[in-house]
Amino acid sequence: MEVTDPVCGGRIPLEIVRAHEEFAGWSYFFCSAECAKCFRENPDAYVGDRPGGPPSVDAGR
Numbered sequence: 001m002e003v004t005d006p007v008c009g010g011r012i013p014l015e016i017v018r019a020h021e022e023f024a025g026w027s028y029f030f031c032s033a034e035c036a037k038c039f040r041e042n043p044d045a046y047v048g049d050r051p052g053g054p055p056s057v058d059a060g061r
């Protein structure tokens, strides 16, 4: 399964996910601690373009 890193926009296999954060009830996954840090500092900037949207996990793919 692949997930989308909301900070850098990259698609990453779950096996290489380096960090994850919970925000507004969703789990977000990151390719690196750097991306996770950016998200933690300003989550609204990264979640804003998917209002009410699905989490970064694309289930069923």
Ligand SMILES: [Zn+2]
Pocket (backbone or CB within 6 Å): 005, 007, 008, 009, 010, 030, 031, 032, 035
């Ligand atoms: Zn990233």
